Amino acid sequence: MSFATKSSSFASNKEFSFMNTTAPSKDRKLPFLPGFTFDDKFIKERHHKSQLLAYKNHIPVVHDYDVPVEVDELQTETEKLADMLRSTTQLYKSTTTNETKQKENWLSLEKKVLRFYAYFKEGVHESPVEQSRVRKCVIFYYLEDDTMHISEPKQDNSGIPQGTLVKRHRIPRDRIQGNSNVYYTIDDLNVGREITVYGKTFRIVDCDAFTRDFFNGIGVEVPEPEPYPGDQYTEKRESIQKSMNPYKTLSPMDQDLKKYMEYSFKGKRTNPSKQEKVAVQKFLAFDRQVLRFFCAWDDTEKLYGDKRFFVLEYYLSDDTMKISEVFSANSGYDPFPVFLKRQKVPRIKNSANEPTTYYDETDLGIGKRIIVFSKNFLLYDCDPFTREFYAKKYGITDMTPIDVKDAPKTEIQYEEPPYNGFGDEEDSLGSWKYLVIKPPKKDVKKYIENDHKLFRYSAVLVTDKPEDKGRKFILSYYLSDDTISVFEPVQRNSGVIGGKFLQRSRVKNERGEYYKANETFIGATLNINNFIFYLEETDEFTVNYMEQNAEQFPKANIEIIMNKIRKHVQDSSLEYKLRDAMGSAQRGARIEMDELRQLLQSMGLDLVEHELITILRHFKANQDGTIDLSEFINAITFGPVTSTRKEQAVQPQKQKDTVSFNNAYKVFNEKISTRRLLVHDTFKVMSDKSVDGLIGETEFKKAVQDHLKLNLSNDQVSSLVDHFFPETKKRLTLIEFMKIIEGTSTYLYLKNNK
Numbered sequence: 001m002s003f004a005t006k007s008s009s010f011a012s013n014k015e016f017s018f019m020n021t022t023a024p025s026k027d028r029k030l031p032f033l034p035g036f037t038f039d040d041k042f043i044k045e046r047h048h049k050s051q052l053l054a055y056k057n058h059i060p061v062v063h064d065y066d067v068p069v070e071v072d073e074l075q076t077e078t079e080k081l082a083d084m085l086r087s088t089t090q091l092y093k094s095t096t097t098n099e100t101k102q103k104e105n106w107l108s109l110e111k112k113v114l115r116f117y118a119y120f121k122e123g124v125h126e127s128p129v130e131q132s133r134v135r136k137c138v139i140f141y142y143l144e145d146d147t148m149h150i151s152e153p154k155q156d157n158s159g160i161p162q163g164t165l166v167k168r169h170r171i172p173r174d175r176i177q178g179n180s181n182v183y184y185t186i187d188d189l190n191v192g193r194e195i196t197v198y199g200k201t202f203r204i205v206d207c208d209a210f211t212r213d214f215f216n217g218i219g220v221e222v223p224e225p226e227p228y229p230g231d232q233y234t235e236k237r238e239s240i241q242k243s244m245n246p247y248k249t250l251s252p253m254d255q256d257l258k259k260y261m262e263y264s265f266k267g268k269r270t271n272p273s274k275q276e277k278v279a280v281q282k283f284l285a286f287d288r289q290v291l292r293f294f295c296a297w298d299d300t301e302k303l304y305g306d307k308r309f310f311v312l313e314y315y316l317s318d319d320t321m322k323i324s325e326v327f328s329a330n331s332g333y334d335p336f337p338v339f340l341k342r343q344k345v346p347r348i349k350n351s352a353n354e355p356t357t358y359y360d361e362t363d364l365g366i367g368k369r370i371i372v373f374s375k376n377f378l379l380y381d382c383d384p385f386t387r388e389f390y391a392k393k394y395g396i397t398d399m400t401p402i403d404v405k406d407a408p409k410t411e412i413q414y415e416e417p418p419y420n421g422f423g424d425e426e427d428s429l430g431s432w433k434y435l436v437i438k439p440p441k442k443d444v445k446k447y448i449e450n451d452h453k454l455f456r457y458s459a460v461l462v463t464d465k466p467e468d469k470g471r472k473f474i475l476s477y478y479l480s481d482d483t484i485s486v487f488e489p490v491q492r493n494s495g496v497i498g499g500k501f502l503q504r505s506r507v508k509n510e511r512g513e514y515y516k517a518n519e520t521f522i523g524a525t526l527n528i529n530n531f532i533f534y535l536e537e538t539d540e541f542t543v544n545y546m547e548q549n550a551e552q553f554p555k556a557n558i559e560i561i562m563n564k565i566r567k568h569v570q571d572s573s574l575e576y577k578l579r580d581a582m583g584s585a586q587r588g589a590r591i592e593m594d595e596l597r598q599l600l601q602s603m604g605l606d607l608v609e610h611e612l613i614t615i616l617r618h619f620k621a622n623q624d625g626t627i628d629l630s631e632f633i634n635a636i637t638f639g640p641v642t643s644t645r646k647e648q649a650v651q652p653q654k655q656k657d658t659v660s661f662n663n664a665y666k667v668f669n670e671k672i673s674t675r676r677l678l679v680h681d682t683f684k685v686m687s688d689k690s691v692d693g694l695i696g697e698t699e700f701k702k703a704v705q706d707h708l709k710l711n712l713s714n715d716q717v718s719s720l721v722d723h724f725f726p727e728t729k730k731r732l733t734l735i736e737f738m739k740i741i742e743g744t745s746t747y748l749y750l751k752n753n754k
Contacts, residue, residue, distance in 0.1 A: 286316035523608035
């Protein structure tokens with residue numbers, strides 16, 4: 001039998017199963033010898049780390065730590081083999097007596113510490129109180145590993161960073177001589193000995209009971225405790241503390257500290273003192289009850305001093321005060337929330353030996369003064385609760401406030417300098433008012449709202465010079481900036497060139513004020529640079545604007561005019577003249593402007609031309625410029641002008657017609673605003689197609705309904721015709737008609753030059 005056959009039969013025997021191996025693969029590189037062959041399960045084939053996250057049946061799962069996923073069998077078997085080897089080594093390892101003894105010492109001395117009390121001296125330089133300082137320390141020696149650490153107990157108000165001086169480690173003994181391999185041991189420590197640790201010499205003066213018993217147990221004698229050496233500063237502090245009264249009243253901070261310490265160490269407080277009981281009773285009785293006084297601190301005696309006002313709040317629960325300042329605008333002081341925080345305020349001492357006392361409620365009251373940290377406060381007023389409190393408890397009812405405010409200062413009125421001729425007058429005043437010249441501010445809102453709005457008047461010169469009597473002017477008043485311009489039209493054979501008479505500018509009246517819009521009206525006289533202008537006529541826009549804003553223009557306010565006439569008639573007992581005039585007049589008699597002026601002048605009333613025009617417009621003057629006399633007289637004698645019988649009868653129809661006209665005029669005006677050129681071309685075509693080249697009612701209706709497509713009813717178109725075409729002239733030129741619809745015509749309601 002060959003050796004291979006014998007080996008095979010030998011390996012198949014169960015008694016020698018440890019030789020049951022297989023030939024290794026080519027990549028395993030192990031010698032095929034007994035003892036070097038392993039089963040395939042010991043060969044590591046997968047080198048990835050063990051995972052807890054895996055997929056099972058295409059579902060992600062998380063395995064527990066106790067059940068590892070795909071743990072390498074080689075790793076498990078290797079660990080088992082290592083454990084077996086370690087146990088075998090420990091089993092057959094020879095142990096010496098020293099190692100066994102060291103192990104027993106470590107186990108027996110675990111968590112056993114020797115504690116020694118020591119001190120070292122520290123020099124204090126340049127101090128008149130002490131030359132050296134004794135610093136007390138505690139040395140801890142750990143028996144299990146011969147390590148030490150040194151700490152210094154903390155003392156109150158020591159001013160020294162105390163705590164751990166040397167951390168726990170083996171401290172070398174002869175480091176100064178260069179030998180750092182010799183360490184302090186238990187043989188170097190005992191009462192009365194000194195050790196040097198990193199340049200500081202510690203003297204051991206005592207130890208605790210456990211340390212003393214331990215030394216006695218090992219046969220080492222421990223001397224008696226030594227006293228600590230004297231310390232000048234510490235002795236002085238102790239003498240001061242012993243001289244202090246332990247039963248004195250504690251400060252609020254000390255009381256809080258005492259309470260905290262009692263709760264921390266004992267879990268409950270000791271018996272409260274009588275003062276604490278009184279304080280608790282007072283707190284329960286007067287909690288949230290505060291006396292509120294208003295006070296003033298007058299510091300004007302000092303340089304840059306001022307009178308400042310405060311609010312003093314006195315808390316009845318604990319007799320504390322809080323003072324807050326009342327800030328005013330532009331006072332110059334920073335707005336601190338609290339001037340004096342809540343605390344007890346001490347009274348002023350007459351001598352240094354007097355005990356400190358504090359202000360209470362009896363020291364407060366209106367008219368009283370209190371000194372709060374050298375500041376004198378005068379209490380001049382209080383709130384209703386404070387008045388009621390003093391009235392009930394002390395019977396004080398006289399709590400009249402004191403006036404402490406200063407008298408108002410008289411402002412110095414500076415006289416404006418005269419105009420220097422440079423720029424506008426506002427520019428000249430700007431150089432006087434401001435150090436840095438600023439341009440005058442303009443009313444932008446007024447300018448935007450009234451842009452392109454102006455009053456136009458036909459004016460003449462009031463003069464005795466014969467060469468100036470025939471001159472005609474057009475005066476324009478611009479509502480956007482209250483400026484006036486005067487233009488003189490060219491007249492043939494007048495001898496005057498004409499053109500711009502006054503450039504657009506603001507003009508002052510005789511009172512030294514700038515002319516306003518309500519000072520311009522028909523019949524007004526304006527003095528412009530010593531030229532007297534009389535306003536004769538105006539356009540339709542000016543009259544309509546004044547009537548729509550009648551509250552700003554009294555000459556166009558029919559209520560003011562009629563009340564003026566009615567009051568004059570009643571005061572002068574002239575009603576009989578009006579009744580005689582109405583009785584003598586025929587039924588339906590009408591009166592024109594000149595006759596109306598004569599009638600009012602006969603009663604002592606002198607109305608301007610604009611007021612007469614307002615009356616005629618209100619009473620619906622006919623095309624000949626006359627009104628019904630009886631209607632006018634009834635309006636004067638029988639009540640307000642808005643409640644005549646004739647108007648009451650037709651009032652519903654008038655309201656209906658007014659609404660219809662307003663809607664039509666709004667549609668027509670929007671068309672003009674958006675398509676001005678189209679409207680102009682349309683009416684130009686209509687005037688060209690007419691026989692006489694003019695525009696009348698027929699052309700207007702055809703243009704509105706057929707060409708402009710405004711979708712207005714016949715009544716609405718008729719109301720527009722009545723509004724745009726004067727009763728005296730129903731056919732107009734294109735230029736005059738466009739002026740009428742744009743509100744710039746001078747044709748309507750002008751004075752007829754006869």
